[in-house]
Amino acid sequence: MEEKSISDVIEEYLKQILGNSSQIEISRSAIANHFDVVPSQINYVIKTRFTIQHGYLVQSKRGGGGYIRIERVNLLDDLDVLDTLIQAIGNSISERDAYDVISTLYNEKVISRREGDLMLVALSKQTLAVGNRNAEAQLRARLLVAMLNRLRYES
Amino acid sequence: MEEKSISDVIEEYLKQILGNSSQIEISRSAIANHFDVVPSQINYVIKTRFTIQHGYLVQSKRGGGGYIRIERVNLLDDLDVLDTLIQAIGNSISERDAYDVISTLYNEKVISRREGDLMLVALSKQTLAVGNRNAEAQLRARLLVAMLNRLRYES
DNA sequence: TAAAATTTGGTCAAGATTAGTCAGATAATG
DNA sequence: CATTATCTGACTAATCTTGACCAAATTTTA
Structure with missing residues (x-):
């Protein structure tokens, strides 16, 4: 941690302009240009430092007027149920078991x-x-896990 | 804070003059002229931003006195529109179109x-x-249609 | 009134603009 | 030294812009 990598610098920069706003929209090429790195470096920074686990949602649009939008979201804690259920689901689940999982969530x-x-x-x-x-x-497991993970936060 | 594409600007303009009215009639060439773009750009804006998935119906007439009519439809008041929506989904739908459908349902x-x-x-x-x-x-289409039907026949 | 001219809008594909992916190269860390 | 993190660039994908050509409706002309 002696020397900060350029990725660290870009991360700080983005968080700084994020400031109090709940979200920002940036131009990938503009940021890349600003720090004199290749555009895909921005993707790297986002993929490693602005994940949902970190409390960020990222959306983007290509083409003219394209952008990358970074949004800070509220992570909901005290949802240990989700961890337990997700672990139990694994990578495969039957319709019946899925029904049980959803019943649990409802209860x-x-x-x-x-x-x-x-x-x-x-x-x-x-x-x-x-x-x-x-x-x-x-597929059912992927869908269910994705939905459970979505319940962890709100925009 | 961003450079919006001219398509975005035209979209906003149309929605603004749509205002509270349920429909408007515009002249393609007039709008194109107003924003200094080729006429077909208007078709592009309509095709990508005023689809039934977005909650709009569009009709037009050519020749002298021709026009393009954009109508906002209300899903709650008009069950036929939900049918139309499901029909428009068909047996295949992109992620983006699905997003549009869900946005409309939310709105x-x-x-x-x-x-x-x-x-x-x-x-x-x-x-x-x-x-x-x-x-x-x-698969996406099956999932979406299944969920839509569920919503419909439920309450 | 039939044909021609004019006025609208429609379609489609090529080109321009952004961003995304991925695998290999390089650097940092333990 | 082995592993992980970072960096790079070639290739891919999505979105927007433009213009040539097409189609339909109306108006003018013969």
């Missing part, structure tokens, strides 16, 4: 009835309709 | 912010992570 008042219903249809065998059985269970 | 207060967020992660490219591109868009 723990982490989600509403409607939210649970939405999640259930999305995870149903009929909706996924993947030929392969294992592939279906794996 | 029309058909779904809550959290519900929309949950739907969005479920439909994201990263979550679906299907190798094949078409397969991914088809």
Whole structure:
């Protein structure tokens, strides 16, 4: 930690202009130019320092008038349930087990009835309709884990 | 804080003159002239920002006295529009179009912010992570239509 | 009134502008 | 020395802009 890498400097710069605002929009090439690095370095900084685990959401648009938007979000704690459930899900889960997971969330008042219903249809065998059985269970797990992770924060 | 593309500016302009009215009629060449762009740019703006997924219907007429009519439709008051929306989704939809659909549903207060967020992660490219591109868009369409139908036949 | 001219809008593809990905090169760390 | 972090650049993808050519509706002309 003696010498700061240019990535560290860019990180600080971005956080500084973020300041009190909840979000900023930057031009990748402009920032890259400002620090005299290749554009993809900005992607590196974002990927390693502005992740959701760090409390940031990043969106972008290409083409003319393109931008990278960095938004600070509130991480919701006291949701240990999520960790436990996500661990239990692993990389594959059946429709029945998914139903149980969602029931738990509902009972723990982490989600509403409607939210649970939405999640259930999305995870149903009929909706996924993947030929392969294992592939279906794996896709279901990805979907469920992604949704659970989304519950960790709010914009 | 950013350079908006001219398309963004035209979009805002149209929405502004739309104001409270349910519809407007514009002259393609007049708008193009006003912003000093080629006429087909107006078609581009309409095709990318005033689709049914965004909650707009567009009709036009050529020849003398021709026009382009943009109408804002209300999902809550008009169940047919929800049908149209589902129909427009068909059996395949991109992440971006799905985002537009969900934004519209949120703006029309058909779904809550959290519900929309949950739907969005479920439909994201990263979550679906299907190798094949078409397969991914088809799966996304199944998921979205299933969730929309769930919302409709529920309450 | 039929044909021609004029006035609108539509389509599509090429080119311009941004940003994203990924794998290899280089540097820092333990 | 091995591993991890950082940096770079070639290639890819998404979005916007422009213009040539097409189609439809109306108006003018013969």
